[in-house]
Amino acid sequence: MRSVPLYEAKAELFRLLGHPVRIRVLELLQERPMPVRDLLAAIEVEPTGLSQHLAVLRRSGMVTAQRDGSTVVYSLAGGDVAELLRAARQLLTQLLTGQHELLSELLQAETKTR
CATH class of the missing domain: 1.10.10.10 (Winged helix-like DNA-binding domain superfamily/Winged helix DNA-binding domain)
Incomplete structure (x- = not known):
């Protein structure tokens, strides 16, 4: 094996x-x-x-x-499964926050070019 x-x-x-x-x-x-x-x-x-x-x-x-x-x-x-789910939630929060910030920047840039 x-x-x-x-x-x-x-x-x-x-x-x-x-x-x-x-x-x-x-x-x-x-x-x-x-x-x-x-x-x-x-x-x-x-x-x-x-x-x-x-x-x-x-x-x-x-x-x-x-x-x-x-x-x-x-x-x-065990508690490790719960910890993994918490880590996934934190990671998603960070990723989505970053995407929201990027979207805001794109919208501001769009407004300036009009």
Whole structure:
């Protein structure tokens, strides 16, 4: 078994996170552990689709599942997932702020040339 280069492992992580439903599940689970019914109520997705996404997240080790009677409750596997989501939010804020500033400059330049 050959080891995977770090950049390939990182790419696989981002592929795993590359679906909006998975990101939304992780965001919701930051707030508290949730049963599947609550996740379904919060995310517009078919139950089978949610089940598939939860299975991917569970296999990756990002979420854990515990059975409580007939209910399955999901939670984040650790604080690092929440930290990653916070970092993504900060990065997006910086990128969008930069784009907003660029748009303002473009609009000002447009006004001056008229």
